[in-house]
Amino acid sequence: MPWGKQHQLLDKYDRWRKQSKLLGLSRKARQKLEWFIYYHSRGQENVAKTARYYGVTPKTFYKWFAVFDPINLKVLEEASRAHINRRRFEISRQQENCILTLRKANPEYGKMKLKAIYEREYHEPVSSWKVQRIIEKYHLQRKPSKRNFSFKKQSLSKRKTVELAKEQKPGFLVAFDSIVIYRNGLKRYIVTGIDAVSKIARARMYTTHSSTTTKDLFIRFYAIVNGNILNACQDNGSEFEKYFTKIPESLGIPQYFSRVKTPKDNPVAERFNGILKQEFLRQGNWTADLDEFNRKLTQWLLKYNCYRPH
Numbered sequence: 001m002p003w004g005k006q007h008q009l010l011d012k013y014d015r016w017r018k019q020s021k022l023l024g025l026s027r028k029a030r031q032k033l034e035w036f037i038y039y040h041s042r043g044q045e046n047v048a049k050t051a052r053y054y055g056v057t058p059k060t061f062y063k064w065f066a067v068f069d070p071i072n073l074k075v076l077e078e079a080s081r082a083h084i085n086r087r088r089f090e091i092s093r094q095q096e097n098c099i100l101t102l103r104k105a106n107p108e109y110g111k112m113k114l115k116a117i118y119e120r121e122y123h124e125p126v127s128s129w130k131v132q133r134i135i136e137k138y139h140l141q142r143k144p145s146k147r148n149f150s151f152k153k154q155s156l157s158k159r160k161t162v163e164l165a166k167e168q169k170p171g172f173l174v175a176f177d178s179i180v181i182y183r184n185g186l187k188r189y190i191v192t193g194i195d196a197v198s199k200i201a202r203a204r205m206y207t208t209h210s211s212t213t214t215k216d217l218f219i220r221f222y223a224i225v226n227g228n229i230l231n232a233c234q235d236n237g238s239e240f241e242k243y244f245t246k247i248p249e250s251l252g253i254p255q256y257f258s259r260v261k262t263p264k265d266n267p268v269a270e271r272f273n274g275i276l277k278q279e280f281l282r283q284g285n286w287t288a289d290l291d292e293f294n295r296k297l298t299q300w301l302l303k304y305n306c307y308r309p310h
Helices: 012-023 027-040 047-054 058-065 093-105 111-122 128-137 211-224 243-251 267-279 290-306
Strands: 150-153 174-183 186-195 201-206 232-234 255-257
Touching: 012 027, 027 047, 027 058, 047 058, 093 111, 093 128, 111 128, 174 211, 174 267, 186 211, 186 267, 186 290, 201 211, 201 290, 211 243, 243 255, 267 290
Parallel strands: 174 232, 232 255
Antiparallel strands: 150 174, 174 186, 186 201
8 A cells, every 4th residue: 555554454362352342342241252362372272271360260261162252252241140030010909909008098107017917907918028019109108297397305314224134024114205396496295105015105295394294194004004014114314203203112113214325225115206206296297286286196006006016
């Protein structure tokens, strides 16, 4: 070519590399191509030497060497490892309607709770995966109220806890706690009590945070469990002193106190407080009207105690 620059032809290995780039092969496929280039050049067609150089087993090398085609380098791409018969979503229309009904009636519950309720009410098994698929299909994911709630856990005093060997029987330990709520300049207090074993719970909102209100909640809880309280557990806040302590003392019920900033000393009450916030307060049930709030709370507690799986 007297008037143009002569182009040097690439050797076949460079042509393979260029072809792999033009085809857009993956990094793994191009790496396999390098195996075979090395094998035919520096490896002197020695499988053991090539496999050792690239840190692969001879078995793996032979597997890809058997399918290698210089004309069709795409054979070096790994095929999908997904199952041919993939898991299919199969559910009857009746099951779907039942799950929808339960979900709409209990928007605060997750898939595991709905699964338990479904099996209890319809006497047939259903997977939590199916429940979740129905929730997603109809866009029924939990949507907490957009109201700007601010919840604050009450502070604890510096008293140390008294160890108690737990027994798995209803009434052996009843845990009491309280939640402080700030809302639009208002300050409200919810006192809670829950049986650590049976999970029977009671709660009520008050306008004051004192031993009088906690005493009132204790009496209400004592009534619903027919006096079956063997031990009481609470934190060291002032609201659990004075009038509150006199009630368990008069009934001969020992009291145990959790340590400062140690939620594990009263985990059942902490967990119930979280459930109350998630499944009641954040579902749009807040109202500044004390009587109306406690009416709603009582209805929710009936559902929690008698219907909700624990």
